[in-house]
Amino acid sequence: MAITMTDAAASRVSDFLQKRGGGIGLRLGIKTSGCSGLAYVLEFVDELADDDQVFEIQGVRVVVDAKSMIYLDGTELDFVKEGLNEGFKFNNPNATDECGCGESFHV
Template identity: 65%
Template sequence: MITVTQSAATHIQNFLAKRGKGEGIRLGVKTSGCSGMAYTMEFVDEIQADDLVFEDLGVKIFIDPKSHVYLDGTQVDYTKEGLQEGFKFENPNVKESCGCGESFHV
């Protein structure tokens, strides 16, 4: 299961409204960074046949089956701290992450 906070849901809905199209967002992982994996997030205009679909607070979240293994149980939040703002992932599967927070290892 993948969930979003109210703050993340509001930002995602606003982004989709500004675009004027889109089914939701796609979360995934890619090989990157010093810890091995990094999160990916993009808009979904076309649903893939093997997509897993979760819906929370009015937001549809699409994940490919391979990424789901690493993301199951993740909560997506949107935070603003000082001059930095953006999406934050609370992933219970992460064993360690790099110092800059850009990549993780499960």
């Protein structure tokens, strides 16, 4: 089981953590929401839970809880800039469908 991150995403997360002034890393998770059923969650991590898995990627720690890992295994986190828009993109091989707005997915 693994989570990966592109150079662009690792750089962006590292910048966020430095500006924040601390934290263990970035939590990547899922929640029930959106048009397609599941939505991605990104948040800072200050404490680890017992069921967390930690991935060290280019000096950045990505934390995933056991429930989310079922849906996120193999996911690559990317950071993209398209015109005036920029943001994180999830390349999830487990997603069978996504809503039109890209905010949620289905497995």
